[in-house]
Amino acid sequence: MHYLYLAVIAAVVLGVTVGFAFPDVAKELKPLGTGFVALIKMMISPIIFCTIVLGIGSVAKAASVGKVGLLAVGYFLLMSTFALGIGLVVGNVLHPGEGMELDPEAAAQAQESAESGEGTVDFLLGIIPESMVSAFTDGSVLQTLLVALLAGFALQKMGRTGAPILRGIEHIQRLVFRILAMIMWAAPVGAFGAIAAVVGETGWDALRSLAVIMIGFYVTCLLFVFLVLGAVLWLGARVNVFKLLGYLGREFLLIVSTSSSESALPRLIAKMEHLGVSKPVVGITVPTGYSFNLDGTAIYLTMATLFIATAQGSPLGIGEQISLLIFMIIASKGAAGVSGAGIATLAGGLQSHRPELVDGVGFILGIDRFMSEARALTNFAGNAVATVLIGSWTKELDRAQLSRVLSGQEPFNEDTLLDDHAESSTETEGKPANAPA
Numbered sequence: 001m002h003y004l005y006l007a008v009i010a011a012v013v014l015g016v017t018v019g020f021a022f023p024d025v026a027k028e029l030k031p032l033g034t035g036f037v038a039l040i041k042m043m044i045s046p047i048i049f050c051t052i053v054l055g056i057g058s059v060a061k062a063a064s065v066g067k068v069g070l071l072a073v074g075y076f077l078l079m080s081t082f083a084l085g086i087g088l089v090v091g092n093v094l095h096p097g098e099g100m101e102l103d104p105e106a107a108a109q110a111q112e113s114a115e116s117g118e119g120t121v122d123f124l125l126g127i128i129p130e131s132m133v134s135a136f137t138d139g140s141v142l143q144t145l146l147v148a149l150l151a152g153f154a155l156q157k158m159g160r161t162g163a164p165i166l167r168g169i170e171h172i173q174r175l176v177f178r179i180l181a182m183i184m185w186a187a188p189v190g191a192f193g194a195i196a197a198v199v200g201e202t203g204w205d206a207l208r209s210l211a212v213i214m215i216g217f218y219v220t221c222l223l224f225v226f227l228v229l230g231a232v233l234w235l236g237a238r239v240n241v242f243k244l245l246g247y248l249g250r251e252f253l254l255i256v257s258t259s260s261s262e263s264a265l266p267r268l269i270a271k272m273e274h275l276g277v278s279k280p281v282v283g284i285t286v287p288t289g290y291s292f293n294l295d296g297t298a299i300y301l302t303m304a305t306l307f308i309a310t311a312q313g314s315p316l317g318i319g320e321q322i323s324l325l326i327f328m329i330i331a332s333k334g335a336a337g338v339s340g341a342g343i344a345t346l347a348g349g350l351q352s353h354r355p356e357l358v359d360g361v362g363f364i365l366g367i368d369r370f371m372s373e374a375r376a377l378t379n380f381a382g383n384a385v386a387t388v389l390i391g392s393w394t395k396e397l398d399r400a401q402l403s404r405v406l407s408g409q410e411p412f413n414e415d416t417l418l419d420d421h422a423e424s425s426t427e428t429e430g431k432p433a434n435a436p437a
Contacts, residue, residue, distance in 0.1 A: 004184065004185060004187065004188070007187075007188040008187050008188050008191050008253055008254070008257055009253065010188070011187075011188040011189070011191040011192035011195075011257070012191050012192070012195050012256070012257055014192055014196075015029075015191065015192045015193070015194070015195030015196035015199065016195055016196070016199050018192075018196045018199075018200070019195065019196045019197070019198070019199025019200040020199060020200075022200070023199075023200035023201075024200070025200070026196040026197055026199060026200025026201075027197055027200045027201055028197075029192070029193040029196045029197050029200075030193060030194070030197035031193065032189055032190055032192060032193020032194070033190050033191070033192075033193040033194025033195075033197060033257075033258060034193075034194075035190065035193075036183075036186050036187065036189065036190020036191075036193070036194070036258065036263075037190065037194075037258050037262070037263050039183045039186065040180075040183065040258075040262065040263045040265075040266065041262055041263075043176060043179065043180045043183065043266055044144075044262065044265055044266060045135070045136045045144040046136065046172070046176045047173070047176055047177070047180070047265075047266045047269060048144045048145060048148060048269070048283070048287045049136070049144055049147065049148045049151070050169050050170075050172055050173035050176060051148075051173070051269050051273075051279060051282060051283040052145065052148035052149060052151075052152055052280075052283035052284065052287070053148050053151050053152045053155065053166075053169050054152075054166060054169055054170055054173065054279055054283075055152065055278065055279030055280035055281075055282065055283040055284075056148075056149065056152025056153060056155075056156060056280055056283070067394060068280060068281050068284050068285065068390060068394055068396075069284050069288070071390055071393060071394065072284060072285045072288055072289070072293075072386065072390055073288070073292065075293075075386055075389065075390065076288070076289060076292040076293040076386065077292075079232075079293065079295060079382065079386070080292070080293060080294060080295060080298045081298075081325075082228070083224060083295040083296075083298035083299050083382075084298045084299070084301065084302050084325050085302075085325065086220060086224060086228070086299060087220065087298065087299040087300070087301065087302030087303045087306075088302045088303075088306070088321055088325060090216060090220045090299075090303060091302060091303045091305075091306030091307065092306065092321075126142075126143075127142045127143060127146055128143070128146065129143040129146070129147065132147050135147040142287075142288075144287070145284075145287045145288065148283070149284075152283075177266075177270065180266050180267075181414070187254060187257065190257065190258060191254075191257030191258065194257060194258050195257065213303065213304070213307050214371060216303070217299065217300065217303055217371055217374055218374050220299055220303065221296055221299060221374045221375075221377070221378040224295060224299060224378060225241070225245075225377075225378055225381045225382075226241060226242075229241060229295075229381060229382060229385045230242075232385065232389065233385045233388065233389060236389045236392060236393065237388050237389050237391075237392035237393075237397070238392075239388055239392075239402070239406075240406075241385070243406045244384060244385070244388065244406070245381060245384075247271070247275070247405065247406060247412075248268070248271060248380075248381075248384055250267075251264035251267050251268060251271070251380065252264075252377060252380070254267070255373075255376045255377055255380055256373055256377070261290070261376035261377075261379050261380045262290070264380060265286065265287075265290060268286055268380065268383065268384060268387075269282055269283070269286050270412075271412055272286065272384070272387045272388070272391075274401075274405060274410075274412050274413075275388070275401065275402055275405050275406075276391070276397055276398035276399065276400075276401030276402040276405065277387055277388060277391035277396065277397055277398075278391065278396035278397075278398075280396065281387065281390055281391045281394060281396045281397075282387060282391075285383070285386055285387045285390050285391075286383060286387055289382070289383035289386055289387070290379075290383065293379070293382050293383055293386055294375075294379045294382075295378050295379060295381075295382035296374060296375035296376065296377065296378025296379045296382070297375050297379060299375075299378065300371060300374075300375050302325065305357070306321075308357050309357055388402075
């Protein structure tokens with residue numbers, strides 16, 4: 001598996017080279033990246049379902065699961081609000097967007113994105129699937145989460161009669177993760193196609209003209225991850241953020257290669273369980289965080305809005321900015337953790353709140369793919385930190401296991417993506433999934 005990720009790095013370098021040297025050819029390679037991400041997304045619903053059902057079904061008291069959910073949503077709301085505020089502060093300091101001119105063709109694309117955006121009510125109703133089976137076929141993380149929660153609580157109520165079903169789901173989980181491990185061998189091909197296509201389509205022009213907001217956004221995301229999230233993680237769980245992010249290094253490489261945080265979601269679930277966080281906490285926190293804990297998207301929404309307003313010669317006043325922040329707190333909850341979702345969310349939010357600014361979304365279409373890299377990386381880091389924190393706060397974190405993993409004494413099993421020693425967790429009540437039997 002070490003050779004696999006070296007191959008991914010080589011594929012990224014080769015993709016950049018081909019993108020600059022042969023841009024026309026590089027554009028045609030986009031299906032390679034799209035296909036790889038589609039293969040990963042194919043596995044997300046069954047992995048989330050198995051993880052949550054096994055976690056909740058093995059916990060005796062439903063109240064403990066509800067406590068995890070409420071704590072997670074409260075934390076997500078607080079941190080995303082803080083991220084939105086940071087985006088406003090940095091945007092006011094940098095004043096990006098001055099001297100820009102609107103591209104009419106790009107403005108038309110922005111209007112199309114705004115029209116395709118959904119409202120808050122539609123988003124909430126969309127959590128309910130048309131049928132239990134459609135939750136798996138539609139590819140909605142929250143729909144799968146809802147069905148898995150219902151199934152987990154149902155098995156919990158069944159008691160001993162539900163034990164055979166739990167064992168069957170455990171075997172299915174092993175099969176699913178084995179398939180995922182096989183799919184990961186296509187990562188170099190997907191990385192090559194994705195990087196080559198975006199470099200071939202964008203080139204240097206968009207990067208030069210929009211360097212201020214792009215560099216400012218990347219720096220802001222880095223500061224947020226290492227200073228804000230790092231401080232919260234240390235104060236709340238006494239865990240070093242550098243060690244945690246180093247443990248997730250391969251997942252970050254996968255996200256950079258595909259510009260999609262969803263491509264690393266199954267591996268995040270597996271690695272958080274290996275780290276010592278219990279199955280119920282991982283099963284609830286990670287999937288929910290992918291729709292509600294989008295720190296990178298929150299920073300992007302506010303910085304991009306200020307950029308657009310300034311570029312159109314109508315900068316927002318402090319009162320308007322605060323009003324916009326409150327609105328974006330709600331709007332950002334409907335953003336998905338996939339590449340390109342930030343543009344649709346931004347356009348949809350502006351269409352509802354300040355429609356006269358929607359045309360300006362076209363300014364940043366040229367570099368949105370590059371900014372989506374930082375969004376996805378920040379979102380992923382925020383969800384990893386949140387999982388460890390909530391595991392610590394709910395006493396569902398195996399400290400001994402965490403210490404062994406972060407020190408390198410117990411490496412992650414790349415062949416199965418599962419913990420063999422976690423099997424005994426289904427026989428205990430309220431015990432961390434990775435605690436010694």
